[in-house]
Amino acid sequence: MPLELVLLTGLSGSGKSVALHALEDAGYYCIDNLPPDLLAAFVALEHPQHGGRIAVAMDARSATGLPQLPAQLAQLRAQGIVVRPLFLDASTGTLVRRFSETRRRHPLDQSAGPVGRQALVQTIEHERELLAGLREQAHVIDTSVLRPSQLQSTIKQLLATPEDQLTLVFQSFAFKRGIPMDADYVFDVRMLPNPHYEPDLRELTGQDAPVADFLRLQPEVLQMQHDVATFLQRWLPALVLNHRSYVTVAIGCTGGQHRSVYLAEQLTAQFAAQWTTLCRHRELDGR
Template sequence: MQPEIVLITGMSGSGKSVALHALEDAGFYCVDNLPPELLLEFVKLEQTRGAGKVAIAMDVRSAKSLPVVPQYLATLRQHGVRIKSLFLDAATDTLVRRYSETRRRHPLSQADMLNQQRALFEAIELERELLSELRERAHVIDTSAIRSSQLQGYIKSLVAAPGNQLTLVFESFAFKRGIPLDADYVFDVRMLPNPHYEADLRDLTGRDEPVAEFLRQSRDVAQMFSHIEKFLSHWLDLLARDHRSYVTVGIGCTGGQHRSVYLVEALATHFGRRWTTLKRHRELDGRSALQGLTSVTKFGSTIL
């Protein structure tokens, strides 16, 4: 039996431990900080044990060995092992804040030959450089503006998606909170009619029928949907032939509540007739997570 392997890599402080906990809850056998040199032997061992689902975390603590990981992954795939590679990322200022809040030391902030501490910012940029090839070959999840409960939900939905076909991820977001780092394509829909200025619609979201009906009546909204649909339809087959596992499409408006949410819902429904699709609403999901907490803790304070 070939095990299903989920490889978790990413920036220090981006939430890898949260991701592993989510995978453990989903029934995966999880191993943190496995040295890359042991990857092939470890998978072989799990095959003999008949393991079904295995999650492995690797990071910059194994910096010297990271360049061999893509070669090992290619070898495993050639032998029929199913592998999903996920890379957790976050904006540099977010990572700096998280380390400052927790007072933890970055794994690359060691004393150099001059016995000086490398600045945290420089350590993070060096880590980006060392992990760049792994990031390029993985599905990226931007954790800058999400909470741990959101990340857990995203991870579980990604690993549940079929591994033998392209998965489309549609994500709504607010431009005022930044563009998601994980988006392969970003569409700006701030020029469309805004339900925020309608008193009866202001407190609703793009998932509510009154807002959807308001936007369906707009010729501009229909044209925006048509343009995005035609662009993606033209390129998705080529992306699938290029062995892409995931394509993330960001739809952004001012507040991430009405227009972008409506278009994500509509596009996911349309493309779901042929492709595996997932939906994320960064701002709405974050609001729901807050409502479910008895004491509010920022994601950045809990993931290191």
């Protein structure tokens, strides 16, 4: 069994501690805040002792060594090691709120006195710039509206998928709560007939048979499913050739309860025969 290395990076306050706990629960040997220049030596040292699964968390405090990481990861892959980079992200407003609620200082803040909101925003944006290169090479998870249990579940779901195959993630969401930052493609289905205005369907979701039956009879819904599927069937093979491991397709409606949920479920089932698929419902999974 080849060694599997999960490289966990992301913005401060985005949930790396929660993610590391999920990895520990899944049987990974975890280390936090490892300097990038020690990665290869650490893997060589720890592999014989801890078997096939290691997880390493890094952040912007190691900024001077981050440019070395892509070359190191390429070398590890050349040695037959399975490398799975994960990047945790969140909106700036969410991060500001989290730091304010916990009264923690941002790790990159070097000031001696109290930090105002504007200074904290500038520090967060500076951290985004430092980590932009790592974000581009990793599977991004937007934790802005995720509860800790949702993040843990998402991590475990992703790691259960085959690494050598593209995993297609369909995610429903509500536009009123913001577009997911981890989406590779976003489809707006708010123009479709809305079950919310049917009294018998209002409290149900797109996972319930009466809502599915209602939407299945709407020509616009069937056309939307066909158009999204046609687009993905055209471009997914090109993404595979580009060595993509994960593609997240976000489908949004007003409340993230009916139309987007139904279409995410339908597309997941449609593509499951050809690709590894996952289905998430951002607004429902947190209930």
